[in-house]
Amino acid sequence: xxxxxxVDDSLTVARQLEKIINDSGDLICIGLAKNGVxxxxxxxxxxxxxxxxxxxxxxxxxxxxxxxxxxxxxxxKVVMVTSLGGVGDKFSEALKLGAKNVISKPFEAEDILGxxxxx
Amino acid sequence: xxxxxxxxxxVEKGIVSREAILAAMELQEQKNLKLxxxxxxxxxxxxxxxxxxHKAQFSKDMKLGxxxxxxxxxxxxxxxxIITRQKEAHLFIGEALVxxxxxxxxxxxxxxxxxKLDQAPYVSDRVELPAAVANAKTWEMVVDxxxxxxxxxxxxxxxxEKGRSVxxxxxxxxxxxxxxxxxxxxxxxxxxxAGAQKMVARAMLxxxxxxxxxxxxxxxxxxxxxxxxxxxxxxKASQTGEAVNINxxxxxxxxxxxxxxxxxxTALCFPIHVGEGxxxxxxxxxxxxxxxx
Numbered sequence: 001x002x003x004x005x006x007v008d009d010s011l012t013v014a015r016q017l018e019k020i021i022n023d024s025g026d027l028i029c030i031g032l033a034k035n036g037v038x039x040x041x042x043x044x045x046x047x048x049x050x051x052x053x054x055x056x057x058x059x060x061x062x063x064x065x066x067x068x069x070x071x072x073x074x075x076x077k078v079v080m081v082t083s084l085g086g087v088g089d090k091f092s093e094a095l096k097l098g099a100k101n102v103i104s105k106p107f108e109a110e111d112i113l114g115x116x117x118x119x
Numbered sequence: 120x121x122x123x124x125x126x127x128x129x130v131e132k133g134i135v136s137r138e139a140i141l142a143a144m145e146l147q148e149q150k151n152l153k154l155x156x157x158x159x160x161x162x163x164x165x166x167x168x169x170x171x172x173h174k175a176q177f178s179k180d181m182k183l184g185x186x187x188x189x190x191x192x193x194x195x196x197x198x199x200x201i202i203t204r205q206k207e208a209h210l211f212i213g214e215a216l217v218x219x220x221x222x223x224x225x226x227x228x229x230x231x232x233x234x235k236l237d238q239a240p241y242v243s244d245r246v247e248l249p250a251a252v253a254n255a256k257t258w259e260m261v262v263d264x265x266x267x268x269x270x271x272x273x274x275x276x277x278x279x280e281k282g283r284s285v286x287x288x289x290x291x292x293x294x295x296x297x298x299x300x301x302x303x304x305x306x307x308x309x310x311x312x313a314g315a316q317k318m319v320a321r322a323m324l325x326x327x328x329x330x331x332x333x334x335x336x337x338x339x340x341x342x343x344x345x346x347x348x349x350x351x352x353x354x355k356a357s358q359t360g361e362a363v364n365i366n367x368x369x370x371x372x373x374x375x376x377x378x379x380x381x382x383x384x385t386a387l388c389f390p391i392h393v394g395e396g397x398x399x400x401x402x403x404x405x406x407x408x409x410x411x412x
Contacts, residue, residue, distance in 0.1 A: 009367060010339055010342065010343040010346065011335065011336055011339040012320075012323050012324060012336065012339050012340045012343040013343055015324065015336075016323075016324070016325065056346065056350065056365055056366075056367055057367060058367045082350065083121070083346055083347045083348075083349070083350020083351060083353075083365075084350045084353055084354065084365070085121065085123065085127055085131070085350075085354070086121055086122045086123040086124055086127060086350075086351065086353075086354025086355075086357070087124075087350075087353050087354050087357045088124050088126070088127075088357050089357065089362070091124070091126065091127045092126075092144050095130075095137055095140065095141055095144075096141065100137060101130060101131065101137065102127060102130065102131065103131055104120075104121035104122075104123055104127065104131065104350075104351075104354075105121060105346075105347045105350060106120050106121055106271075106272050106347055107120070107121075108120060111131065114133065115131075115133075118133070
């Protein structure tokens, strides 16, 4: 079973993602982080297989956290889940930094599961 | 379901791989010359001229083209020719994917058709602003996209009342606010009554009932709704070359007297009728005094 860390400052999105992941049968949400700093700490402590991370968060934003996560482990699997996915510059920056995919908000459960299952 | 650009649509849907899109974007970066590089390629300027202009931009808040004309390095006609050449020679991401061998011309057309269908709900309709403000077209798009997202995300049938200029933001149960910066400056607010807040929460949480949800969750759902709307505004704006940044949203509990409009700002109010006795308003607080009230 793949272990997924969810990183989003929104309680609403975190709860949605947690439910989608835990209802999947083959994925499990192992924790929720509210910003980039928490994401880096939890990645170190919990060693998830995949990180689902927002971009626009207070404190450390998602792209800054992505840069740090990739610097610490170039094989880290990060999927950005963001309302800014359709902004060309943000999309290309995320992929260049090492994100495996960028999913736009609002999302459907199948968009999330389809992407996570491929990783 | 969101505003996307073609490359992202292809990757998100798994039609092309991350590696293929990166290769296509790299080709675009090689082929699509920036204004300065194009001016050099056309023989109008030297690299040293461009470097000088870039340095001058540190002290002058001007776009490169404007600065080159203002300094006399280029004339207006030459600038127009450079921009025209840039547009004519622009390599789009779909064409780049064909050139790197990821898609055939036929597959590209099929994907473009699918993309057009996916984005059809977000084709802009005209919204009339009640006052003259800077970047009026983009603000019109903000209002239009908000209406579309109330339908698409919240699943609410509503009646939009004509927008009006206001000198005070009327009180309501809560407001969620988000600051926009970059090419679009201002504050986006959504004001909701208690009932309207629950309508938003039910849709955002995908729950039939939110009666037992904590207040913090109900408020968060309104903040996340405006975060999604404004993220999609940034995406739509980027399609016309505008760079719009969004800050994380915040909650405001307005006092009974409402909130004053900051001096030197124009406030626009767009009431959204979502049900009997429920109040939802889109409020835009924009720097600059309106030319007509």
